[in-house]
Amino acid sequence: MIPRTVYDSDHEMFRDSVRRFLENEAVPHHEEWEKNKQIDRQLWNKAGEMGFLCPTVKEEYGGVGVDFRYNAIVDEEIARLGLSGIGFGLHSDIVAPYIENYGSETLKKKYLPGMVTGDFVTAIAMTEPGAGSDLQGVRTTAVVDGDDYIINGSKTFITNGQHADLVIVVAKTDPAAGAKGTSLILVEAGSPGFSKGRNLDKIGMKAQDTSELFFEDVRVPRENLLGQEGMGFIYLMQELPQERLSVALNATSNAEAALQWTLDYVKERQAFGRAVSKFQNTRFKLAEMSTELSVTRTFIDRCLELHVQGKLDVPTAAKAKLWSTDIQCKVLDECLQLHGGYGYMLEYPIARAWADARVQRIYAGTNEIMKEIISRSLV
Numbered sequence: 001m002i003p004r005t006v007y008d009s010d011h012e013m014f015r016d017s018v019r020r021f022l023e024n025e026a027v028p029h030h031e032e033w034e035k036n037k038q039i040d041r042q043l044w045n046k047a048g049e050m051g052f053l054c055p056t057v058k059e060e061y062g063g064v065g066v067d068f069r070y071n072a073i074v075d076e077e078i079a080r081l082g083l084s085g086i087g088f089g090l091h092s093d094i095v096a097p098y099i100e101n102y103g104s105e106t107l108k109k110k111y112l113p114g115m116v117t118g119d120f121v122t123a124i125a126m127t128e129p130g131a132g133s134d135l136q137g138v139r140t141t142a143v144v145d146g147d148d149y150i151i152n153g154s155k156t157f158i159t160n161g162q163h164a165d166l167v168i169v170v171a172k173t174d175p176a177a178g179a180k181g182t183s184l185i186l187v188e189a190g191s192p193g194f195s196k197g198r199n200l201d202k203i204g205m206k207a208q209d210t211s212e213l214f215f216e217d218v219r220v221p222r223e224n225l226l227g228q229e230g231m232g233f234i235y236l237m238q239e240l241p242q243e244r245l246s247v248a249l250n251a252t253s254n255a256e257a258a259l260q261w262t263l264d265y266v267k268e269r270q271a272f273g274r275a276v277s278k279f280q281n282t283r284f285k286l287a288e289m290s291t292e293l294s295v296t297r298t299f300i301d302r303c304l305e306l307h308v309q310g311k312l313d314v315p316t317a318a319k320a321k322l323w324s325t326d327i328q329c330k331v332l333d334e335c336l337q338l339h340g341g342y343g344y345m346l347e348y349p350i351a352r353a354w355a356d357a358r359v360q361r362i363y364a365g366t367n368e369i370m371k372e373i374i375s376r377s378l379v
Helices: 007-024 027-036 042-050 069-080 089-103 105-117 175-181 232-268 280-308 314-338 338-344 349-361 367-378
Strands: 123-126 141-145 147-161 165-170 184-188 194-199 210-221
Touching: 007 027, 007 042, 027 141, 042 165, 069 089, 069 165, 069 232, 069 280, 089 123, 089 165, 089 184, 089 232, 123 141, 123 147, 141 165, 141 194, 147 165, 147 184, 165 232, 175 184, 184 210, 184 232, 194 367, 232 314, 232 349, 280 314, 314 338, 314 349
Parallel strands: 123 165
Antiparallel strands: 141 147, 147 210, 165 184, 194 210
């Protein structure tokens, strides 16, 4: 692999700490969490104690105020170890920036410190049963009633949905205005009328609590509005590049790990009297995947550098998400094939990773939406 230059020695020391933490606190329990369909809630507080949650949050709100590369390291190590149940990325990379960038001083002081410690687990409720990637098609409403909003609607496929103590709800404050009528409002779990539905049964990511959420005349203070009313769609567009970069980081690290698992396997596995690695087809497949991942890693690292500099634009982030997740799924499929029948057995990490990866081409905007974004920037 081409040497990585995006990180310095301080970053790598942080990576070592993250890796040890995950190997000790998560890896031994992940199989049990998959049976339970959610991780242990205490892992959030343990991660908070170690400084692994929301590291970019400013010191005045309880964080350490470092750059996004620290978030990226957490994302990469979770992906490298196949810990698909852990929703730290959604919490740190996606929700925290919305509150820090658009929340009032009161909201930032109220919620960000608890997010850093893991006392507040967060989610963002965008997707609806009938809308999917079409954020302009949101039907959940937030109607002003005195000093409050009254929220009605439903959401689905919400990461961290069962554990969430705080949810950013994407709602229409002016349904007649289309995208310009969209707002972002914070809703606490336990608010009357706010209920969590079933923990969804997915193909992969079995340990991640992915839920339905329901809002029936939920009354929240108007001060829980993030930013300005009607600006929600613009805020979403501004923050989505970081979300898509997070997906790309995850995809690349997971695919690299899968290639290493496969290299180890084919060197040991015997077929027709010799190691599987001795067959020309195996060697050629490994060469192709190594090349594809070298290209991908170089591109994604450059995207990370640009993002830290504030220069990652929407089309480039879309390219990063499109390319990396397509490569991830391609590599995992090839790696599974090289494992033969054992690749289809869930006791092998490649089988779980293969199932976990498929959603990467769907969430954060489907890869078809990524192509639409990229093509618009061209023509």
